[in-house]
Amino acid sequence: MEIHKGTSRIAFVGGNLTVKVPNPHTLRHLAKIFEYLKLGDLEELRNWFGYTEGNCVGFRWAISGLLQNWREFLLSKELSVIAVPTRLSIFGLLNVQDTAQNLPSTISDKDLFVTMGMAIGPEIMKDPHSVYGTDNFGIHDGRAKMRDYGNVKIGPILKGHIDPIREALKNLMSKPKETFSPTPELKKNK
Ligand SMILES: Nc1ncnc2c1ncn2[C@@H]1O[C@H](COP(=O)(O)OP(=O)(O)O)[C@@H](O)[C@H]1O
Numbered sequence: 437m438e439i440h441k442g443t444s445r446i447a448f449v450g451g452n453l454t455v456k457v458p459n460p461h462t463l464r465h466l467a468k469i470f471e472y473l474k475l476g477d478l479e480e481l482r483n484w485f486g487y488t489e490g491n492c493v494g495f496r497w498a499i500s501g502l503l504q505n506w507r508e509f510l511l512s513k514e515l516s517v518i519a520v521p522t523r524l525s526i527f528g529l530l531n532v533q534d535t536a537q538n539l540p541s542t543i544s545d546k547d548l549f550v551t552m553g554m555a556i557g558p559e560i561m562k563d564p565h566s567v568y569g570t571d572n573f574g575i576h577d578g579r580a581k582m583r584d585y586g587n588v589k590i591g592p593i594l595k596g597h598i599d600p601i602r603e604a605l606k607n608l609m610s611k612p613k614e615t616f617s618p619t620p621e622l623k624k625n626k
């Protein structure tokens with residue numbers, strides 16, 4: 437088993453299944469929420485998150501690992517052809533996902549970003565981070581799929597472009613090695 441740390445979750449990657457749990461900052465904040473709720477001290481709870489009327493960004497950040505897990509669970513069925521299935525979620529505290537092997541090293545972060553950008557169009561700029569990084573993708577059932585799709589903005593974007601993304605990822609995987617890095621210009625200068 438391997439352990440990988442993402443931006444908001446820790447993944448325990450096994451041969452067939454991967455377990456994702458919120459990272460320690462989320463768990464620490466959850467413990468604080470329960471502590472203040474137990475004391476009935478809502479004022480202190482608000483202060484802890486720097487919460488002001490209409491601004492709950494800090495709160496959302498604090499529990500982001502939990503929210504990302506939960507969103508992946510809700511989206512999994514609908515996105516099954518472009519996202520690795522999430523089989524189970526215990527209120528976002530623990531998710532079980534199929535394990536997806538890493539993409540071939542010939543595919544770069546840039547290749548992926550361009551591929552996803554072409555499939556999605558300008559909307560990609562609402563959440564470029566989710567589709568930049570080969571680590572957020574893997575091979576499942578012989579296809580390239582997303583294994584990190586819990587960001588708040590990426591869900592609706594993916595739902596609106598399922599077919600083009602599926603096609604683009606299929607083409608990406610079927611490209612011969614030489615069409616990836618080094619880029620043709622660099623090759624020429626060699
Ligand atoms: N289903 C999976 N199969 C294999 N590895 C995975 C899987 N899901 C996540 N990982 C690994 O764990 C890392 C962190 O998971 P990720 O879902 O990206 O969390 P975060 O949203 O915190 O970035 C990924 O970058 C990847 O290396």
Ligand SMILES: [Mg+2]
Pocket residue numbers: 442443571572584
């Ligand atoms: Mg990630």
